[in-house]
Amino acid sequence: MALSPEEASTVGKVISCKAAVIWAVGEAPVIEQIEVAPPEAGEVRIRIAYTSICHSDLHVWKNQNTKGLHPRILGHEAAGIVESVGEGVTDFQQGDHVLPIFMGECKLCAFCTSPKTNICSNFPVNPMRGTRVIDGKSRFSIKGQTLYSCYGSTFSQYTVLEHQSLVKINPAAELDKVLLLSCGASSGLGAVWKTAKMEPKSSVAVFGLGTVGYSVAEGARVAGASRIIGVDINPSKFELGKLSGFTDFVNPNDSERPVEEVIQQLANGGVDYSFECVGNTKLMESAFNSCKPGGSTIVLGVTASRVAKMELTPSSLLAGRSIVGCLYGGWKLSDIPDLVERYQRKVRSSSHNN
Template sequence: METVEEITVGKVITCKAAVAWEPKGKFIVQDVQVDPPLAMEVRIKVTHTSLCRSDLFFWTNEALGHTFPRIFGHEAAGIVESVGEGIDDLKPGDHVLPVFTGECKECKYCASPKTNLCSKFGTESLATGMKGDGKSRFSVNGKPVSRFLGSTFSEYTVVEYPYVVKINPVAPLDKVCLLGCGVTAGIGAVRRIAQLEPGATIAVFGLGTVGLSVVKEAQRRGASRIIGVDININKAAEGNFFGVTDFFNPDNLDKPVEEVIKELTGGGVDYAFECVGNPKVMATAFASCQDGWGTTIVLGVAGPATVSIPTRSLLTGRCMKGTLYGGYKPKTDVPALVEQYLHKDFDVEEFITHNLPFSRINDAFKLLQAGECLRTVLHYNETVN
């Protein structure tokens, strides 16, 4: 079992991190200084981090107004190095997942079984790039470096306690890091949001990791038809591997894809999952659903935009739902999800297409931008090709 060095507790740690100094700029792997955790904070030694399209979206989208320099990354796993005052159920050496949405277990959202939102520790509180005290725990030669969610593109990171999930130390960190975001979002969208029944028909728009995790879970739950939609023609074979029964590239059709789906299914699918984060695709997914009960579930991350859907379709029974992290409450539900993985109730290995040393993070982003990977896992302390 991996361990942490007790001699670092209470001290500033200098370690390697990938710093983005400007939007779309090359990630610079360099020394950064990471402060000790303050009250109700946890400093984590990140062992593995994977790349998510949310990192790509916020790194390249200048219109969002994020401050730079910044350390991105949020889908990861690691080991507690030290904890701040007030934390009594985490200790150095514990294996954890840093997650992007928190759970205080006290607010009305956390008390409700209807949502996994938290009014005190949502994703919005992490978007500013600074901690609640207006400061960063990262710096380069005295210059503050903004964070992004868990900032796991750093060998060490500091995360607030509500965003840290303790997991079974038996779980392989290079695999369960994927449960920090994408795979969990897809599984939960099928299980918790759709509550998909055997025999249901679905359409999945966007066959990345999130979309394919929807496909795989729908197959496990006995969906009768799984339609995959993607403009990357290479996704046809990949989708088939995961359980897609019919694949369409909208760019290659002579009519709108929603019309094709309605003709194929005799009126539309029972569930449509939007995994792209594009308002136009959301509207298309909605139009692909069956009148009377068709449900569109939005998983894709989009910037500030408006979705346009006809009100008549709402009056005739269709609906659209959004979901964050698949509806799972991080501290309450995710440890059990890790146990399900350990009992082989589902796989995550099939979503890992590349393993690279952390120093090759720029190569990993090129794969992601080119659509040539699902998840690339970056390893901090292991030799990988």
Template sequence: MASPLSPQTITCKAAVAWGPGEPMSIEEVQVAPPQPMEVRIKVVATTICRSDITLWESRGHIPIFPRIFGHEATGIVESVGEGVTDLREGDHVLTVFQGECKKCRHCKSDKSNACETLGVEGNGLMHSDQKTRFSINGKPIYHFVGVSSFSEYTVVHSECVVKLSPDVPLGKISVLGCSVATGFGAAWKIANVGKGSTVVIFGLGAVGLAVAQGAKLRGASRIIGVDINPDKFERGKIFGVTEFINPNDYKQPTQEVVKEITTGGADYCFECVGNVELMRTALESCCDGWGMAVLIGVPSGKMELSAHYGPLLNGRTLKGTLLGGWKTRSELPTLVEMYMKKEIQIDEYVTHELPFADINKGYQLMKEGKCLRCVLHVVI
């Protein structure tokens, strides 16, 4: 029998998606206590990521509903499960969709951040026991990538959170849980962009602009943004974009435009949309010999990439990245520290702030391309 001090089930409000593309419904849900090696978090702020929309619409993906989305968030540990030793009630944390067990082959290697134990959860259930911690009147409600931050309380594996110092503001920094860390790391860590190089970024959302910031800090001399939304061009300059290409302004394919203005192709190209045709365009926009195309976007439709072997045979490299290559618990704190020292921009990615109840408005703003990141303030 549980002792009086054991965590009990909490009833709170959450934004539940009942079916693909259906508006979120604010419901009262039951959140079970954390199980061994888990923590229950009181969510303070959460942001809407493009992948929240892609999987909500279930384009090209297996639909898992009813579900609570959300994975970029900050909050306060409310209770801890058995075996958790490095976190305690009251700790401030940042959630991440991929953990770091520090024990598996990948966690021990300096070549990977793909934890074998706590990789991206894809079936809507918790890693530990393949069950859900959410329910409504006994009906299971599924998780999203092990986080589900569109809820006043959520349960997360303790090795899928980053502990924050109490002086770190719990709000806009939630974007470091996915988008900004992913883009920044793709340029800074995965590509290791060289000084004086030419970079082309396909897609100027939050991820693409984070690539621009990382490339700028690495010393890139030309950072070319490619997007069909001209409204993003001025904002791109804030993060280091020096030139812009709107494919709709040209009759020839974008890769030919890039090759023409770069005299043979870019040193680095980053695909930040999740379009497989654009991925091929990125590869073909690279120069021979050393050009590198880095794939970041999550596909929302066709998922098979086909490309001619020629560019690869001629020395180009095609790479993929998840969360920018960062080991979550041991390396993401470095980005938090850089933010606190004002060495990197974070707040500038947040263009809208809304109360949690307006989550559907936030989704619409994202779908229409009217915002980079929208912070939802979760008031309990």
């Protein structure tokens, strides 16, 4: 999916293209013709080849705190091709295949140089920013009016990002598949492999069967889990879940008992690891209480409210249970090319076997 000659000639010029614009909180997006400015120093302009909707996009869409940041363009789970680079950018060039990531990695701050976190202090997750870091301005406009960004603003045919929030990947990778590694799939796999560091033969409960939940199950299956219990109120997700490695399913609506009690019975006193993939504080509590003494709960779900709270009893912690959260599965951006290569090896192996 190389750039066309027409696209290759747009360097340094404003590009007119289509984007899904949100004009006010909660309003349906409108496909509009917009203008995308060239990248400034340290930035990269990319053509979005494929994008998808993540649930956190919906959180931002409905967030009343973003009233002053409209009109705006949402979207962050995507894959694209570099159209041009700004001054000083040496690690990307025109035609590179890339994944935009909703967080950054400057590789210089105390957080980036620490193996304990993937949060960058210079390019943290910030859906409220709405503009670029270098000058506090937007690269989007519509009929002379400022259009605000959000994460990567991938619901546009072209977008501009700091190079610290992009990952260059193998051009042989199918962009319509690996785009999920820019958010959902990586989040689930990393929660198992990077954050939990799950041991073989572990028992697992996964709360919420969407892209992230299925990816958690896949990661647990590859890691050698002995039992993977899926929890969701939508029974149609159970059949698909078998392909990801689920061995059991629990629909909380099918029992009068709390879901944690059902899981405790299924898993002989509780699971070794539980993963909350929805962003619901009550589910976080249930996930924590589903673990056996010494078990660990990993929270991946993003809550709609920054002040949401959950309740845990000190006695549960004294029993050796732990709870930890992770963004993007704990991966740093520099980890992602290897993750894409791991996927590519699986694709090549499957093609060879067929």
